[in-house]
Amino acid sequence: MTRLSTNERTIAxxxxxxxxxxxxxxxxxVFVLKAGGEAFATPEATRRFVEQIGILHQVGIxxxxxxxxxxxxxxxAEQLKIQANFVDGRRVTDAExxxxxxxxxxxxxxxxxxxxxxxxxxxxVGVSGVDAGLIQASRRPPVRRSEGGETIDxxxxxxxxxxxxxxxxxxxxxxxxxxxxxxxxxxxxxxLNINADTVAAALAGGLKAEKLILATGAPGILETLADPRSxxxxxxxxxLQRLRNDGKLSGGMLxxxxxxxxxxxxxxxxxxxxxxxxxxxxLLEVFTNEGTGTLVVADTKALSAAEQQT
Numbered sequence: 001m002t003r004l005s006t007n008e009r010t011i012a013x014x015x016x017x018x019x020x021x022x023x024x025x026x027x028x029x030v031f032v033l034k035a036g037g038e039a040f041a042t043p044e045a046t047r048r049f050v051e052q053i054g055i056l057h058q059v060g061i062x063x064x065x066x067x068x069x070x071x072x073x074x075x076x077a078e079q080l081k082i083q084a085n086f087v088d089g090r091r092v093t094d095a096e097x098x099x100x101x102x103x104x105x106x107x108x109x110x111x112x113x114x115x116x117x118x119x120x121x122x123x124x125v126g127v128s129g130v131d132a133g134l135i136q137a138s139r140r141p142p143v144r145r146s147e148g149g150e151t152i153d154x155x156x157x158x159x160x161x162x163x164x165x166x167x168x169x170x171x172x173x174x175x176x177x178x179x180x181x182x183x184x185x186x187x188x189x190x191x192l193n194i195n196a197d198t199v200a201a202a203l204a205g206g207l208k209a210e211k212l213i214l215a216t217g218a219p220g221i222l223e224t225l226a227d228p229r230s231x232x233x234x235x236x237x238x239x240l241q242r243l244r245n246d247g248k249l250s251g252g253m254l255x256x257x258x259x260x261x262x263x264x265x266x267x268x269x270x271x272x273x274x275x276x277x278x279x280x281x282x283l284l285e286v287f288t289n290e291g292t293g294t295l296v297v298a299d300t301k302a303l304s305a306a307e308q309q310t
């Protein structure tokens with residue numbers, strides 16, 4: 001056993017003392033985490049993220065992970081000479097693209113995450129929105145954009161009609177960690193691709209989660225695009241609307257903000273946007289008052305004085 005120096009012991013004990021109140025507060029509560037495919041680009045990156053999930057699980061937090069797979073799907077599509085198309089940060093999914101998404105989300109990423117969970121001692125089970133009617137969806141009809149009046153057909157993209165979280169609740173009751181792929185199907189069994197942020201928000205609402213945590217490539221929500229120094233520590237839904245109106249939200253952040261608003265409207269009290277690339281960002285966000293990213297609530301007036309000092 002490696003002996004710690006006096007300074008290292010002091011730091012370790014201090015960290016435990018600071019984390020203890022949060023452990024008591026969140027033990028038995030449900031956290032829904034969502035991470036895009038970028039967070040699982042390498043086995044090492046996946047392992048670092050899974051190790052943090054393992055700590056949450058070990059202290060009694062009931063964790064559900066929803067994963068994306070955008071970069072991996074785009075890379076495979078390029079290899080197969082299939083063009084990837086996006087509108088307002090959302091992927092257009094034709095029949096060929098749907099095959100790619102199915103191979104990547106269910107066949108590659110979900111299985112790889114579960115395998116690394118096994119190596120890390122995290123008792124994980126892979127599921128998708130198709131399993132046990134978890135996500136009930138319908139194919140999105142063509143949408144007319146406000147800008148220019150263009151009509152967009154998103155293809156085999158689903159809109160969530162309802163969720164039945166029974167399968168997740170059973171897994172959580174058995175002390176397992178569900179790893180959820182965002183694919184689902186309509187009532188006729190046609191597979192549909194659903195934005196992972198949207199899935200995570202719906203599941204967080206259905207599970208009455210204490211927190212929804214979105215792990216992204218950005219450090220959080222930024223006041224100024226492309227300037228990580230302009231990180232917003234906390235904001236409410238009215239503030240998100242102002243940012244949207246001012247044109248400070250674009251691309252992939254738009255569906256994330258829509259998901260945040262849906263989760264809060266469904267009763268999720270705290271939504272966090274953090275960076276998956278910052279070391280231990282998940283643990284720092286959960287177990288310290290300062291956190292690392294952006295905290296979103298229904299109304300910032302309800303935040304404690306300590307939360308408003310971050």
